[in-house]
Amino acid sequence: MFWPLHSDIVLPYIDLYGNEEQKKKWIPGCISGETILAVAMTEPDAGSDLANLSTTAVKDGDHYVVNGSKIFISNGQLADLCIVAVRTSETEKSYAGVSLLVIESDRKGYRKGNNLKKIGMHAQDTSEIFFDDCRVPVENLLGKEGEGFIYLMQKLQQERLIIAIGAYAAAEGALDITLDYVKNRKLFGKPLGKFQNTRFTLAEVATKVQLARSFLDDLIPRHMAGKNVVKEVSMAKYWLTEMQFDVADKCLQMFGGYGYMREYLISRFFVDARVQRIYGGANEVLKEVIARELKI
Numbered sequence: 001m002f003w004p005l006h007s008d009i010v011l012p013y014i015d016l017y018g019n020e021e022q023k024k025k026w027i028p029g030c031i032s033g034e035t036i037l038a039v040a041m042t043e044p045d046a047g048s049d050l051a052n053l054s055t056t057a058v059k060d061g062d063h064y065v066v067n068g069s070k071i072f073i074s075n076g077q078l079a080d081l082c083i084v085a086v087r088t089s090e091t092e093k094s095y096a097g098v099s100l101l102v103i104e105s106d107r108k109g110y111r112k113g114n115n116l117k118k119i120g121m122h123a124q125d126t127s128e129i130f131f132d133d134c135r136v137p138v139e140n141l142l143g144k145e146g147e148g149f150i151y152l153m154q155k156l157q158q159e160r161l162i163i164a165i166g167a168y169a170a171a172e173g174a175l176d177i178t179l180d181y182v183k184n185r186k187l188f189g190k191p192l193g194k195f196q197n198t199r200f201t202l203a204e205v206a207t208k209v210q211l212a213r214s215f216l217d218d219l220i221p222r223h224m225a226g227k228n229v230v231k232e233v234s235m236a237k238y239w240l241t242e243m244q245f246d247v248a249d250k251c252l253q254m255f256g257g258y259g260y261m262r263e264y265l266i267s268r269f270f271v272d273a274r275v276q277r278i279y280g281g282a283n284e285v286l287k288e289v290i291a292r293e294l295k296i
């Protein structure tokens, strides 16, 4: 299970945009762990271009009838409750017709696809989800109709920051196990850690990890105080995930052929790092956000 997604990304949607009745109904199970959460935005034709989503929710009496499909949904197999981005109206500005529905996964017409085979993050499930005339009570609408895209954009800040924090933690983890390894691996009659290349490489890696930490230490309290940190969060997500991948690559190199074996933990750091540059907004999208904030 992708637990930061459950606790730090999806639950805050219900906490912030849910009404009292919805909070009483859903939050206790989320806290006890009986209810697992997911958020379904991405579709085959709406990833980076999220406003282009085409899953529809058409009102029929006191229900919405949902049709469409989602892809790459983390916790997609395990989720009991999924926040689904749907189109409730056709408007000139495509983002204005988007709403968020909370849909129970045991509802008729909600179908989980296969657990997708990823190159990394094997301990976490990722799925397609299909909606075939899935009837959802209007009480399951989160916040106001037509404001879903704004909610997603607001909450994406926290999601991106969580990804950046994960990137920092993973880079530090990769460095720690590599430091141990180079002290113990001997070649040409001396420990690998005594070669100048190893010392310089790991000195550079440790410097980047330390810089990342300082950046986050400054950013997290500002985010928690509700300051506008869109530019800085975008920088953190983009730069730290690139740094994480570079660190994982450089550390794996120190392990030689052993680093390419799944038996060695460093291989997992490497494959798990790759997706960080893609989800939560591809890094190219984040550079666009930074450039916009720079008013270029």
Ligand SMILES: Cc1cc2nc3c(=O)[nH]c(=O)nc-3n(C[C@H](O)[C@H](O)[C@H](O)COP(=O)(O)OP(=O)(O)OC[C@H]3O[C@@H](n4cnc5c(N)ncnc54)[C@H](O)[C@@H]3O)c2cc1C
Pocket: 038, 039, 040, 041, 042, 044, 046, 047, 048, 049, 071, 072, 073, 074, 075, 118, 121, 126, 275, 278, 279, 280, 281, 282, 283, 284, 285, 288
């Ligand atoms: C393991 C995993 C877990 C995920 N979990 C979830 C989840 O829980 N919920 C959910 O809704 N989604 C989830 N996603 C989806 C993820 O957010 C999307 O994959 C991501 O937003 C990119 O969309 P896309 O895959 O359609 O790529 P596309 O939108 O097709 O983009 C392809 C590439 O084009 C480039 N690009 C895109 N936009 C621009 C631009 N403006 N300028 C320049 N270049 C650009 C980038 O290099 C990008 O990687 C997950 C994905 C993965 C792989």
